[in-house]
Amino acid sequence: MGRIAGSSGARTAASIRRAGLRLIYRRGFEAMSLRELAAEVGIQAASLYNHIRTKQDLLFDLIREHMERLLAHTDLALAAAPAGAEDRLRAFVASHVTYHLERKHEVFVANFELRALDPRHFAAIVALRRAYEEKLVAVLDLGVARGEFRIGDTRITAYAILAMLTGACTWYKPEGRLTKQEVVALHTGLVMHGCLGLAPTEGRSGTGLAALSRDS
Incomplete structure (x- = not known):
């Protein structure tokens, strides 16, 4: 160059x-x-x-910037969502999947090079990651408290949801058969289906298997 x-x-x-x-x-x-x-x-x-200053500082800045943008992106999505837990969870899923599909390089570096950070920088990034996780846990806790979600452990459920949603950017290709909107809809259906505690043949508010088929 x-x-x-x-x-x-x-x-x-x-x-x-x-x-x-x-x-x-x-x-x-x-x-x-x-x-x-x-x-x-x-x-x-x-x-x-x-x-x-150093290569280490560059890596830290890249991951920190990624996490701060992710947090801000999610805050905007949640602020625009209605107060209900289902709506807030849908907003979280859409925000997370969309953000990650559009930033494959940032996501890869933030996840796979986290181990290369020195202890001080590592702790700072982990704190940002925990702050992000807490946003999802809070939505799940709200749903459980209001009787909207049937979840045994909201924190473990949050970890499982985040792993699934983030994984989409490892296989998604813009030229593939699914659009970003279809990928978001598919993951939204999977998350809502699990959190609402529906049996495979049940349906509720359009989130059953038939709705999943339509979304994807």
């Missing part, structure tokens, strides 16, 4: 983050060198230190 002519400090810093994300996704954090990163951006290796 050629040098970015006339780029400002902010533009160069943004280019470094984008290039770092691509390289970490393709090669892994440990394999990526700062010299390689500088060449990708089109600047001298020494110039990187005008924008990042």
Whole structure:
């Protein structure tokens, strides 16, 4: 990549983050060198230190930025949803799946390179992840308290839901047979079906197997 002519400090810093994300996704954090990163951006290796202190700091900033954007995206979705637990859960699922399908590289780096963070940075990211998990747990707790959901353990259910929803970005392809909207609808049906505690042949509020078939 050629040098970015006339780029400002902010533009160069943004280019470094984008290039770092691509390289970490393709090669892994440990394999990526700062010299390689500088060449990708089109600047001298020494110039990187005008924008990042260390490779470790770059990784932390990428994951932190991902988590902060995810939290903000979810807050907006939940704020726009009606007060009922079912509506809030639908909003959470749609927000999570949509965000993750559109940010495959960020999701991969945040999940698989978390182990590469030093203890201080690791603790900071784990705190953000827990804050995000708590948003879903709160929705599930609300549904149980109001008798809307039939869940034995809301925290374990939240972990299972998040694992399923996040997994969609590992197989989804924009050119595939399902649109993003169809993927969201399918996962929404699966989550609601489980939380409402329906038997395989039951249906409620359009969330039975027939509705799942229509959604997907």
